Amino acid sequence: MTLAVRSLPHRRSRFALDIALEVKRQGTLQFFESTWRRYGDLAHLQLGSKDMFLVVHPDHVRRVMVEQRDTYSKKASYEGVRKLLxxxxxVASTGSLWRRQRKLMAPFFTPRAIETYLPIIVEDGAWFRERWSAAAKQGEPLDILTEMSVLTASIILKSMFSLEADDTIAWVKHAVETMIGFASSRxxxxxxxxxxxxxxxxxxYLEARNRVNQYIQGIIxxxxxxxxxxxxxxxxTRMMQARDEETGEPMSTVxxxxxxxxxFFAGHExxxxxxxxxxxxxxxNPDxxxxxxxxxxxVLGDxxxxxxxxxxxxxxxxxxxETLRLYPAAPMYARDAVASDEFAGIKVxxxxxxxxxxxxxxxxxxxxxxxxRFDPDRWLPEREALRHPFAYHPFAAGQRICIGNNFSLFESHxxxxxxxxxFALRTVPNHTPQVWMDGTLGSRNGLPMFITQR
Incomplete structure (x- = not known):
């Protein structure tokens, strides 16, 4: 395997195959974690003729995402996302197109704007309350990854398209997971x-992509x-009504x-x-x-x-x-150097x-x-104020922070x-989830849990 790291001797290989095989053996998260613990906060991996840097330290995150943001862009690293997803x-656009679209879309995701979706979330929460009441009586474990995927798919389909999703959730969920897994693997x-x-x-993959595209194109x-x-x-409707301030043009159908x-992908998965x-x-953490x-x-009562x-x-x-800290749904993201840079003693x-x-x-x-340690008191205001501002970035950072972060937090709340x-949930005895990344964070062996009525 090829690892070139500041102040450490390194070995070079002509092939990225070494690293690919190691990732397959360990898992993506485990490979990068072992690399970080062995080589530090800015490990340099040599993939044949290409350079990859593992960015962990908050100062380095700030450098890439804020201080030198014009040096780093979503180029080659997101080509597969653009092409396949x-x-x-x-998420994948760049340059003037991204700036135009971000300006058009931002008003739809302000805290005030997302509050209008509260009735939809409450409605589906009530549906799940009935669903879980029945599951609690049956006493069989449910895979919570599947359960939450069903719930969020329903919420986003109603919020985006005003569609009752009962007959589409199953195939949409399967298609989305197929597409994300395929793109991540490649x-x-x-x-x-x-x-x-x-x-x-x-x-x-092609069957899943064609079905999703045709479904959404049909709705439009x-x-x-x-x-x-x-x-x-x-x-x-809000997207269709949006107009560019300079040209007065709406978004194209594409x-x-x-x-x-x-x-849909970001808001659901x-x-x-x-x-x-x-x-x-x-x-x-029962306490x-x-x-x-x-x-x-x-606060709620009934x-x-x-x-x-x-x-x-x-x-x-x-x-x-705190869940987003220990289990960030998007455990990694990437940027490509469009100009040379140097920081922390390393040339990029x-x-x-x-x-x-x-x-x-x-x-x-x-x-x-x-x-x-899972400790929600880390998020007391006085403790949060003392923390490095880039020690926590579950929705990315800087000007390209996820536009849907407010919606996600609101929906989860x-x-x-x-x-x-x-309800209270408990794990299945002797089941340890194998946490891994397949585009988003998941568990290779599922996440079965028992539902108990309180």
Missing amino acids: LGDGL QMNPLHAPLWMPTPKNRA AERQRQAPDEWPNDLL LLRDEAITV TTARTLSFLWYALAN VAERMQAEIDS AAPTLDHLKQLPYTLQVIK PVGSRMTIMPYLTHRHPDFWDKPL VVVAMLARH
């Missing part, structure tokens, strides 16, 4: 069959056939599709993973669960959560933030890939006391308040 949606493995070859993985086409005064008050897919690991963390449930009980209720549930929000050549890992930054012992009021 999101097109020119906000990004980490330099040896893969060309997309035109009819391998089983290629066929499964149906909306375009309607008179504007008939459009429902949802995210798709961009509408790409942004809809981007919001990542929030589902956050909620899943939150239930797991609560089951393993935290008891304290959070006491807060929810005292009422559905309102905006005023949420303001009175600060500890519940602290639990969500043009074309280098900066692999930025909140999963590791959030475990850095220089910035987190007992970093593996409501869902946890509703379900924790009525």
Whole structure:
């Protein structure tokens, strides 16, 4: 394996295959964590003729994402995401297109704007309360990764398209997971069959992509056939009504599709993973669960959560933030050096890939006391104010911080308040989740848990 690291002797290989095989053996997260612990906060991996830097230290995150943001962009590292998943949606677009789209989309994701989706989240929370009541009576464990994926898929389909999702959730969930897993695998493995070859993985991916694209394109086409005064008050309508300030032009149909897919993927998959690991963390920290449930009980009673209720549930929000620290749904992201740079005594050549890992930054012992301990009190305002501003970046950082971060936190806050009021979850005996990354954070062997009625 090729690892070149400041102040350490290193070995060079002509092939990236060494690292690809090691990633496959250990798992992506485990490989990068072992690299960090062995070589430090700015490890240099030589992938044949290409350079990769593992960015962990908060100062280095700030350098790449803020101080020298024009030096680092989403170029080659996101080519697969553009081609295989999101097109020119906000996550993958660059330059003037990204700036235009970010300006158009930002008003839809302000704290005030996302509050309009509260009735939808409450409605689906009530549906899950009935679903879990039945599961508690049956006494069989449920895979919480699947459960939360079903819930967040329903919420985002209603929020974006005003669609009741009962008949589409199953296939959408499967298609999304197929596409994300396929893109992630190809990004980490330099040896893969060309997309035109009819391998089983290629066929499964293409079938999933075509079905998702056709589904969303069909929704957009149906909306375009309607008179504007008939459009429902949802995210798709807001995107269709948006106009460029300079040109007065709306989003093209292709961009509408790409942004809809981007919001659907990001708003569904990542929030589902956050909620899943939150239930797991609560089951393993009963003192935290008891304290959070006491807060929810005292504020909600038997009422559905309102905006005023949420303001009175600060500890519940602290639990969500701590989940995002230990289990960030997007455990790593990347930037490409479009100009040379030098920092921390290391030269960064043009074309280098900066692999930025909140999963590791959030475990850095220089910035987190007992970093593996699940401690929501880290998020007390007085403690948070003293922390390095880039020691925590579950939604990325700088000007390209995830536009949906407010929506994710808001949705999680409501869902946890509703379900924790009525249920406690416990892990299946002798089951240890094999935490891994397949695009987003997950568990290779699932996350089965028992639902208990409180």
